[in-house]
Amino acid sequence: MRANDEVGALLEEYADLLAITGAEDFKVRVYEKAARSVGGYAADIARLDDAGLRGIPNVGRSIAAKIEEYLATGAIHRLEELRTEVPAGVRRLTLVPTLGPKKAMVLYQERGIDSVEALAAAIDEGRLHGLHGFGSRTEENLRHGIEILHKAGQRVPLGAAMEVADAVVAEIAAAGGCERCAFAGSLRRMKDTVGDVDVLATSDRAPALMAAFTRLPLVDQVIATGDTKTSVRTAAGLQVDLRVVPPEDWGAALQYFTGSRAHNIRTREIAVHRGLKLSEYGLFDVESGAKIASLTEEDVYARLGLPWIPPTLREDTGEIEAALAGTLPDLVTEADLRGDLHTHTDLTDGLAGLEEMAAAAAARGHDYYAVTDHAPALAMQRMTDEKMLAQRARVRELDGAYGGMRLLHGTELNIDPDGGVDWPPDFLAGFDLCVASVHSHFEQPREEMTRRLVRACENPYVKILGHPSGRVIGQRPPVEADWDEVFAACARTGTALEIDSFPDRLDLSAEHVRRARNHGVRFAIDSDAHAVPHLPYLRYGVGTAQRGWLTADEVINTWPLDRLTGFLKADS
Numbered sequence: 001m002r003a004n005d006e007v008g009a010l011l012e013e014y015a016d017l018l019a020i021t022g023a024e025d026f027k028v029r030v031y032e033k034a035a036r037s038v039g040g041y042a043a044d045i046a047r048l049d050d051a052g053l054r055g056i057p058n059v060g061r062s063i064a065a066k067i068e069e070y071l072a073t074g075a076i077h078r079l080e081e082l083r084t085e086v087p088a089g090v091r092r093l094t095l096v097p098t099l100g101p102k103k104a105m106v107l108y109q110e111r112g113i114d115s116v117e118a119l120a121a122a123i124d125e126g127r128l129h130g131l132h133g134f135g136s137r138t139e140e141n142l143r144h145g146i147e148i149l150h151k152a153g154q155r156v157p158l159g160a161a162m163e164v165a166d167a168v169v170a171e172i173a174a175a176g177g178c179e180r181c182a183f184a185g186s187l188r189r190m191k192d193t194v195g196d197v198d199v200l201a202t203s204d205r206a207p208a209l210m211a212a213f214t215r216l217p218l219v220d221q222v223i224a225t226g227d228t229k230t231s232v233r234t235a236a237g238l239q240v241d242l243r244v245v246p247p248e249d250w251g252a253a254l255q256y257f258t259g260s261r262a263h264n265i266r267t268r269e270i271a272v273h274r275g276l277k278l279s280e281y282g283l284f285d286v287e288s289g290a291k292i293a294s295l296t297e298e299d300v301y302a303r304l305g306l307p308w309i310p311p312t313l314r315e316d317t318g319e320i321e322a323a324l325a326g327t328l329p330d331l332v333t334e335a336d337l338r339g340d341l342h343t344h345t346d347l348t349d350g351l352a353g354l355e356e357m358a359a360a361a362a363a364r365g366h367d368y369y370a371v372t373d374h375a376p377a378l379a380m381q382r383m384t385d386e387k388m389l390a391q392r393a394r395v396r397e398l399d400g401a402y403g404g405m406r407l408l409h410g411t412e413l414n415i416d417p418d419g420g421v422d423w424p425p426d427f428l429a430g431f432d433l434c435v436a437s438v439h440s441h442f443e444q445p446r447e448e449m450t451r452r453l454v455r456a457c458e459n460p461y462v463k464i465l466g467h468p469s470g471r472v473i474g475q476r477p478p479v480e481a482d483w484d485e486v487f488a489a490c491a492r493t494g495t496a497l498e499i500d501s502f503p504d505r506l507d508l509s510a511e512h513v514r515r516a517r518n519h520g521v522r523f524a525i526d527s528d529a530h531a532v533p534h535l536p537y538l539r540y541g542v543g544t545a546q547r548g549w550l551t552a553d554e555v556i557n558t559w560p561l562d563r564l565t566g567f568l569k570a571d572s
């Protein structure tokens with residue numbers, strides 16, 4: 001894990017604890033902003049001196065000092081003090097949707113509630129009655145919030161699990177005696193949340209790999225260790241399993257541990273029909289016991305009479321039938337993407353300036369890059385017509401300064417409760433591209449929400465419906481709408497549906513993508529980047545698109561610029 005992420009998490013915790021202990025809002029916000037800036041900062045903070053640290057946006061003298069203290073000693077004294085005042089469970093209370101820090105502290109001080117479980121029990125036993133600010137309506141909201149939190153369970157968003165897995169794989173691969181190493185399981189299938197991380201390696205010296213694994217700095221606790229499997233837990237509570245197999249069994253083990261369970265049941269059945277037996281050790285002839293295939297996944301699938309099936313499809317939702325029929329889709333890949341169509345800068349809530357974002361995008365090899373800052377109705381972003389036009393002028397000036405990459409000027413509009421957007425047609429006409437998203441009134445009844453989204457699609461200037469369901473994984477459920485009606489409207493009006501690649505959104509979800517696809521809709525896989533380190537999030541959006549069975553041609557930002565520009569014309 002990068003020091004930036006560690007310190008970002010500590011500053012966020014600091015902000016939470018300040019809020020819980022009743023510090024002024026402005027002070028809390030200072031730390032929240034600093035947390036995001038540090039986490040999103042492109043350079044490694046462990047390599048910065050004091051002046052370098054203070055060059056990070058939103059980091060002043062006192063925060064720079066705390067960061068230096070952490071880098072030097074591994075702890076921040078003031079944070080340790082706050083931790084003794086506020087039990088960890090009280091901070092966890094603020095993860096309950098609708099429960100803010102002040103209310104959490106009241107619950108702790110007045111009723112001794114120091115965990116989510118204790119809160120649920122207190123509600124059930126009626127112990128919140130009479131507590132100021134906790135009427136029956138509030139209680140109902142809390143009950144619902146606890147449900148949402150529990151549904152998310154202990155599952156971790158894809159992005160957080162991927163960071164851990166990438167770090168583990170890099171370390172194990174570099175350990176002496178390791179031949180191959182990769183992650184398997186739900187992570188390789190790019191599921192939007194991950195229960196635990198499954199890492200697979202081949203070596204003739206398993207004990208050396210296990211020892212290297214348990215010594216990794218991110219390991220907080222060793223759950224169990226042996227010669228074939230070791231399980232550990234990170235400080236954030238994520239379990240990581242490392243399995244070591246002999247080099248000749250790599251393919252069979254990778255196939256087995258990638259899953260899903262449902263997919264494996266089907267492949268085992270196919271084996272049985274052929275007089276074979278499939279396990280993590282290989283594909284065997286039942287009669288002779290001879291091993292028929294195990295070195296590569298391709299071998300295993302081939303001896304089952306199947307083409308290799310991409311991991312993102314392995315859910316037994318039609319991929320076996322498609323493989324047998326020779327009709328597996330040619331899935332979109334990250335290499336197919338030519339640009340990014342939804343990104344922010346520090347003109348609104350982004351952390352980096354236009355030039356920095358554009359330069360980083362160009363370094364990724366994009367052919368085009370759209371800047372789409374927030375529109376005025378999101379009041380806290382303080383957007384004005386003048387600021388937007390000044391940004392456009394700057395975008396036009398800079399266009400051409402990044403090699404072959406074209407800069408597009410767009411905006412992310414807010415869809416109001418009636419389906420209208422921020423600006424009138426003549427102003428919208430000046431943009432190269434308008435994304436439109438729901439940022440408020442998430443709880444509208446289904447019919448109203450459907451009408452709202454359909455009306456937004458019908459606006460001829462709206463070309464992409466941003467994060468269409470509005471979900472935030474583990475925090476906010478998707479809005480209720482008649483999705484088939486919305487998807488049909490997108491197809492009819494030539495509005496692309498976004499797959500927002502931000503790892504806590506992944507919105508549209510893979511299930512919705514697959515449904516939308518049947519309506520003949522186009523999609524845009526966007527980073528929604530608010531900082532330079534967010535640009536690579538496209539990888540998660542591509543994973544989601546693959547799980548939705550998308551091919552490159554269905555994704556508008558795989559198209560060459562002239563084809564894209566045709567799509568973006570208001571009358572198309």
Ligand code: DGT
Binds near residue numbers: 186187198256
């Ligand atoms: P997760 O961790 O809940 O996000 O989901 P997975 O799919 O990573 O599941 P996990 O970690 O329990 O196991 C990894 C893969 O190993 C799983 O997808 C299929 C395979 N596997 C593990 N245990 C079994 C089993 O008892 N039966 C079968 N058929 N496959 C198994």
Ligand code: CA
Binds near residue numbers: 185186195197198
């Ligand atoms: Ca797993």
Ligand code: CA
Binds near residue numbers: 185196197198241
């Ligand atoms: Ca596992």
Ligand code: ZN
Binds near residue numbers: 412437439466467
């Ligand atoms: Zn948005």
